Amino acid sequence: MTSPSLAIDAHNLTLTLGSGDSAVDVLRGIDLAVPQGQTLALLGPSGSGKSSLMAVLTGLERASGGSLSVADADFSAMDEDDLATARRGRIGVVLQAFHLLPTMTALENVMTPLELAGMPDARPRAEAELTAVGLGHRLNHYPTQLSGGEQQRVAIARALAARPPLVFADEPTGNLDAATGSGIIDLLFARRAEAGATLVIITHDASLAARCERVVTLADGRIASDTAAG
Numbered sequence: 760m761t762s763p764s765l766a767i768d769a770h771n772l773t774l775t776l777g778s779g780d781s782a783v784d785v786l787r788g789i790d791l792a793v794p795q796g797q798t799l800a801l802l803g804p805s806g807s808g809k810s811s812l813m814a815v816l817t818g819l820e821r822a823s824g825g826s827l828s829v830a831d832a833d834f835s836a837m838d839e840d841d842l843a844t845a846r847r848g849r850i851g852v853v854l855q856a857f858h859l860l861p862t863m864t865a866l867e868n869v870m871t872p873l874e875l876a877g878m879p880d881a882r883p884r885a886e887a888e889l890t891a892v893g894l895g896h897r898l899n900h901y902p903t904q905l906s907g908g909e910q911q912r913v914a915i916a917r918a919l920a921a922r923p924p925l926v927f928a929d930e931p932t933g934n935l936d937a938a939t940g941s942g943i944i945d946l947l948f949a950r951r952a953e954a955g956a957t958l959v960i961i962t963h964d965a966s967l968a969a970r971c972e973r974v975v976t977l978a979d980g981r982i983a984s985d986t987a988a989g
Contacts, residue, residue, distance in 0.1 A: 800968035803977035818842035851918030
């Protein structure tokens, strides 16, 4: 039984893509225990397995082997439909490319996932979250009317509005200039702290990783190092 104080509890996670002679072992036995509320960076070069590990930890990809509990849900025992249900309310994701719906306003982009999750206070919650990220005056603007930094703020609001216990950020500043990116990271850490959420940042940027309490470095689908930052 997984301790409720662990946001992620993974044992011997493997992921193999393809089959037969074309099979590729992407994750090769990952053991990872992440306490609730910790900030953790997954660091490593392209091809090291960072994005694949994130896909498994967020339930977007089923592990080929091993056991995995995420926010007290046994992901290793679930099929794709169950994983989709389990993600809702448990996991928030901030991506490099923002992935906002272009036909929806900032408010609608944050509000719609809350409505789909059946939250009765979706609109006021979305308004409050957008105000908290400094966009209370941009609620009715569409993504094309927002700067890159503003779009990423909407994405952060969307990820945190449901108050998930676990937030993933995959190269969250990759499409932003250095100054804007620094502000976005400050905001992400501040909002995470206020929500008390666990934050996992996937990055190849060592300086960003150093802002986290813990840095796990991947190489060739395995954990190469696991250290406290700073």
